[in-house]
Amino acid sequence: MTQTPFPDDFLWGCATAAYQIEGSPLADGAGASIWQRFSHDPRLMAAKGDTGDVACDHYNRMADDVALMKELGLQAYRFSVAWGRVLPEGTGRVNQAGLGFYERLVDTLLANDIEPLCTLYHWDMPVALDDRGGWLNRDSADWFADYGRVLFDRLDGRVKKWVTLNEPWVVTDGGYLHGALAPGHRNMFEAPIASHNLMRAHGAAVKAYRETGKHEIGLVVNLEPKYAASDSPEDQAAQRRAEAYMNRQYLEPAIHGRYPPELKEIFGEAWPDWPAEDFALIQQPIDFIGVNYYTRNVTRADDSWPLNAGPVPQTQATHTTTGWEVFPQGLTDVLLWVKENYGDLPLYITENGAAFYDPPNAEGGRVDDPLRVDYLRKHIAAIGSAIEQGADVRGYMLWSFLDNLEWSLGYSKRFGIVHVNFETQARTPKNSARLYSQVIATNAATL
Numbered sequence: 001m002t003q004t005p006f007p008d009d010f011l012w013g014c015a016t017a018a019y020q021i022e023g024s025p026l027a028d029g030a031g032a033s034i035w036q037r038f039s040h041d042p043r044l045m046a047a048k049g050d051t052g053d054v055a056c057d058h059y060n061r062m063a064d065d066v067a068l069m070k071e072l073g074l075q076a077y078r079f080s081v082a083w084g085r086v087l088p089e090g091t092g093r094v095n096q097a098g099l100g101f102y103e104r105l106v107d108t109l110l111a112n113d114i115e116p117l118c119t120l121y122h123w124d125m126p127v128a129l130d131d132r133g134g135w136l137n138r139d140s141a142d143w144f145a146d147y148g149r150v151l152f153d154r155l156d157g158r159v160k161k162w163v164t165l166n167e168p169w170v171v172t173d174g175g176y177l178h179g180a181l182a183p184g185h186r187n188m189f190e191a192p193i194a195s196h197n198l199m200r201a202h203g204a205a206v207k208a209y210r211e212t213g214k215h216e217i218g219l220v221v222n223l224e225p226k227y228a229a230s231d232s233p234e235d236q237a238a239q240r241r242a243e244a245y246m247n248r249q250y251l252e253p254a255i256h257g258r259y260p261p262e263l264k265e266i267f268g269e270a271w272p273d274w275p276a277e278d279f280a281l282i283q284q285p286i287d288f289i290g291v292n293y294y295t296r297n298v299t300r301a302d303d304s305w306p307l308n309a310g311p312v313p314q315t316q317a318t319h320t321t322t323g324w325e326v327f328p329q330g331l332t333d334v335l336l337w338v339k340e341n342y343g344d345l346p347l348y349i350t351e352n353g354a355a356f357y358d359p360p361n362a363e364g365g366r367v368d369d370p371l372r373v374d375y376l377r378k379h380i381a382a383i384g385s386a387i388e389q390g391a392d393v394r395g396y397m398l399w400s401f402l403d404n405l406e407w408s409l410g411y412s413k414r415f416g417i418v419h420v421n422f423e424t425q426a427r428t429p430k431n432s433a434r435l436y437s438q439v440i441a442t443n444a445a446t447l
């Protein structure tokens with residue numbers, strides 16, 4: 001049994017997102033989001049009928065959920081704000097009832113010694129703004145900065161760690177290129193524009209934060225390390241394209257004020273010439289990088305895949321119910337990759353976790369989830385290894401606190417360390433929650 005002690009002030013928490021857990025999407029004057037529209041459209045939503053109308057009913061059960069977080073020993077909780085609750089039309093009029101929910105959430109967390117980490121954008125743009133072009137409209141940077149100012153003014157100080165965007169790659173690739181996610185567009189000319197405006201909005205919000213903010217703000221990116229299938233020039237080039245497209249497309253402009261050259265090669269005529277002043281806006285200094293890690297990709301040249309880069313299935317490995325290879329080493333590798341390419345900014349694992357099969361109801365108040373326990377043990381140890389090798393990792397926000405709406409995949413993909421019976425809304429900590437409580441209590445990974 002090897003013990004890897006973590007730094008004394010390492011922050012252990014869980015992550016969720018508004019549309020995936022709250023329910024009551026239109027309550028108390030909230031404006032509909034693009035996910036309200038998308039999840040109700042059977043032409044677009046893969047898991048037809050699985051909408052966010054109820055989800056985990058967290059909007060009504062928040063106090064009990066925070067009490068459960070406390071019981072499990074969480075030190076932090078990463079949540080997102082539903083933009084439309086606060087600004088029903090996306091800009092202008094503030095809905096005090098909506099803002100009040102998040103203020104109550106933050107105050108309840110603080111009363112339980114749980115540090116709030118607040119994500120401004122976790123995919124749920126108000127439909128009023130999508131109808132004005134959404135992320136395709138260059139005004140989206142101003143809309144987003146104004147939205148940020150409302151939250152900073154009310155909550156900064158109680159919230160000391162802010163996140164502008166969650167996973168801009170998924171927003172763009174899913175929402176504008178492949179159409180699997182809201183707003184469901186399939187257009188390779190739109191994707192770079194949405195992507196670029198998301199990063200302009202990130203920069204505008206960081207700039208707005210610096211006007212009054214006294215604490216920290218960062219960007220959260222999903223990183224999936226790409227391992228070339230062979231040393232052949234074709235596979236090496238495929239790995240470079242895949243890495244540029246998913247892992248460099250957002251960090252490169254945010255940190256270095258440029259795009260990786262492979263993107264023009266990938267998008268060709270669909271890749272605009274960006275105004276130089278955009279990069280000055282995007283490259284606002286940030287205080288940390290949030291890394292969301294789930295799995296890796298072994299990449300080979302394969303023209304049956306976009307980018308002429310396809311995965312080599314790792315049939316020998318354990319896979320999650322979302323089809324992802326369990327590969328803890330990839331978390332160590334990707335943390336060191338960020339340090340090597342983007343310098344010594346503090347890092348947080350802002351999401352990591354796994355969906356494995358769990359029963360729909362927790363017989364006898366127990367849910368035994370050995371595969372998730374194993375996944376968490378190994379990935380937490382992988383962070384310890386990265387820290388030993390010099391990565392400045394400050395915290396871990398496990399995805400997720402509750403089983404929830406896995407977007408277009410619906411409620412069948414259960415990522416929670418706490419089981420939710422969606423018939424009764426009963427919460428039942430899984431064995432993985434008990435493991436996590438031990439990790440937090442000992443501040444160490446045990447393998």
Ligand SMILES: OC[C@H]1NNC[C@@H](O)[C@@H]1O
Binds near residue numbers: 017407
């Ligand atoms: O797929 C699991 C998670 N990945 N990152 C974004 C979250 O909203 C997802 O549920």
Ligand SMILES: [Ca+2]
Binds near residue numbers: 130183185
């Ligand atoms: Ca649309």
